Amino acid sequence: MAFWLFKTEPDAFSISDLARRPQQTEPWDGVRNFQARNFLRDGVQRGDKVFIYHSSCKSVGIAGVAEVVKEGYPDVSQFNPESPYYDARSTLENPKWFCVDVKYVEAFDKVLPLAKIKAMPDITEIALVKKGGRLSIMPVTEQEWQHLYRAATAQS
DNA sequence: GCCAACGTTGGC
């Protein structure tokens, strides 16, 4: 089993939105970055654990946990001209963009703030704390997962 | 809302 972090803007889709979905499950679509796409297509597996991270909002940080229930398949929004994620260069035979399905596991009582994450001495490898840090799908090592999970659940 | 940092595009 592997560990990941997925970013989302909670004004568009938050951890509590995920909890309210039918089956508490949602396709993680709309990822339009090649590096992130490659992780979704080739790396993310059924059963993997995912931190749901809230970005561009009041309370920036890790908000909860989800689990992958369906691995990489073509993101249908790329074929839909009505969708903001439409991509005219994608074809059914040769899709450019992929998504996975995630299922709600838990929401933390409090978001683990980015500032706290950056201050944690054991958290140095995750792309989140590295320069730039704009990647929206990123791997998390098991060690970092454990540290972050403990920090998030210790704060309530 | 600002702006730095980054990814993507497209002219050549």
Added chain:
DNA sequence: GCCAACGTTGGC
């Protein structure tokens, strides 16, 4: 295939 221009991300 380089690289400048542009658009986007995302913390603050």
